[in-house]
């Protein structure tokens with residue numbers, strides 16, 4: 001029988017030299033795991049020596065502890081006195097202002113049939129998501145210029161619609177890497193789906209299956225890969241896997257064998273986000289929430305003529321050494337391979353997996369050409385939706401502009417591999433513009449997180465239906481009946497910025 005532990009015993013292991021945590025009334029020694037934690041060691045150290053269930057549970061896949069901690073680090077259960085104390089603490093916990101706001105917003109949410117555009121969906125998500133989750137899902141690098149431009153760039157491309165062509169029968173379906181897709185769109189990998197909805201990425205797997213589109217599952221999905229594979233609507237529903245290459249090849253080899261065993265159909269190797277960009281909206285969330293709570297406390301004591309004490313030096317603390325900030329995305333990818341290269345990583349990946357390989361995060365014509373030379377099956381032109389690439393900070397070119405440059409400078413690329421883009425896609429017409437320039441399909445990241453957060457699986461289905469309607473309507477207005485007929489002659493880029501009413 002495993003030994004039981006008291007809260008006092010756990011509390012003694014409250015430092016990086018010996019760090020224990022309690023999760024669901026079980027005690028874990030995570031000391032050796034700290035440097036490997038994908039969310040960074042600091043975030044775990046916040047809970048060192050105490051219960052971490054509330055922080056851990058909502059965002060980690062069920063199998064995370066079994067997969068990453070060797071059995072001897074699963075120390076055993078908490079004793080019954082400890083369990084009772086935690087239960088009492090949980091029952092006595094006061095709801096935060098933000099939790100109350102979210103509950104009220106969920107209760108008066110618009111019915112889903114009133115959601116007619118992706119912007120409507122995003123507006124509901126904004127209302128019903130916690131402040132912290134919204135900050136993480138919506139945040140982007142530095143001044144968010146890339147984020148805004150990703151979207152605005154589509155407006156600089158105009159169509160040349162053709163008339164007097166029969167369009168009563170329109171077929172917007174295509175194939176992606178040989179797998180059928182009902183529309184030329186797919187779900188781009190986004191982590192931590194459970195922050196937005198208890199079922200998280202499961203909503204997306206089911207919604208994608210029901211509507212016949214393909215989901216790329218994040219390396220850091222908050223639902224286990226096993227559960228997601230099991231949630232497929234049929235065994236033939238394709239699933240793509242997004243890989244963050246670990247600096248230890250063996251760790252990534254294990255990931256790849258796992259997903260191959262589960263029947264995944266392609267690997268998207270992320271090449272643009274080994275380091276996190278500076279996502280200030282996300283980083284500020286904890287401070288702003290604290291300020292909210294403080295205001296509430298101040299309001300509560302104001303009636304009694306008391307003010308809560310503030311430490312004397314609260315406004316005047318010197319920051320020693322390097323500035324280290326931890327939002328939800330902060331410190332991520334501490335285990336990333338920062339030495340990936342064309343000559344080493346791609347041959348390694350080809351040797352390790354039989355699945356088709358796509359490079360996610362290509363941002364230049366030169367790298368698109370190198371990808372052709374490397375013999376991969378596809379490239380996803382992307383700046384992670386956030387101008388994420390740390391060295392470029394917030395100044396990555398919008399993917400539609402990179403696509404345009406490839407079309408102009410190296411159109412041969414499109415004959416040699418499949419080209420996709422993501423970032424900033426909000427309308428069916430955005431999809432059609434990318435297809436005219438030669439993209440095979442277009443990915444959406446945030447849109448599906450917003451949808452599943454707001455309405456679960458139904459939200460995902462509604463998002464696909466909205467895009468389907470807009471794509472079919474757009475094809476009719478362009479005078480085409482299949483995606484093959486969308487060609488560069490149907491689109492023109494202007495060098496002025498159209499006026500936009502709302503973004």
Ligand code: HEM
Nearest residue numbers: 030038039043044052055056064065068191220327328329
């Ligand atoms: C053992 C105790 C653990 C604790 C207390 C813990 C806690 C946390 C916390 C608090 C965050 C940041 C989320 C936020 O700021 O709201 C986080 C992020 C993360 N954790 Fe853990 N974690 C633990 C173990 C694990 C394990 C075993 C894995 C498995 C790989 C894991 C994977 C991740 C990932 C992938 C993220 C970051 C996701 C992202 O930002 O995209 N964690 N963790």
Ligand SMILES: Cc1cc2nc3c(=O)[nH]c(=O)nc-3n(C[C@H](O)[C@H](O)[C@H](O)COP(=O)(O)O)c2cc1C
Nearest residue numbers: 137188189190191218270384385423424444445446
């Ligand atoms: C909240 C969030 C989480 C993300 N997580 C990942 C991830 O785990 N892996 C990855 O390769 N890309 C990730 N991305 C980037 C997306 O795959 C995609 O490139 C981006 O969201 C596309 O832009 P869009 O959100 O404007 O559609 C994430 C993006 C967001 C906004």
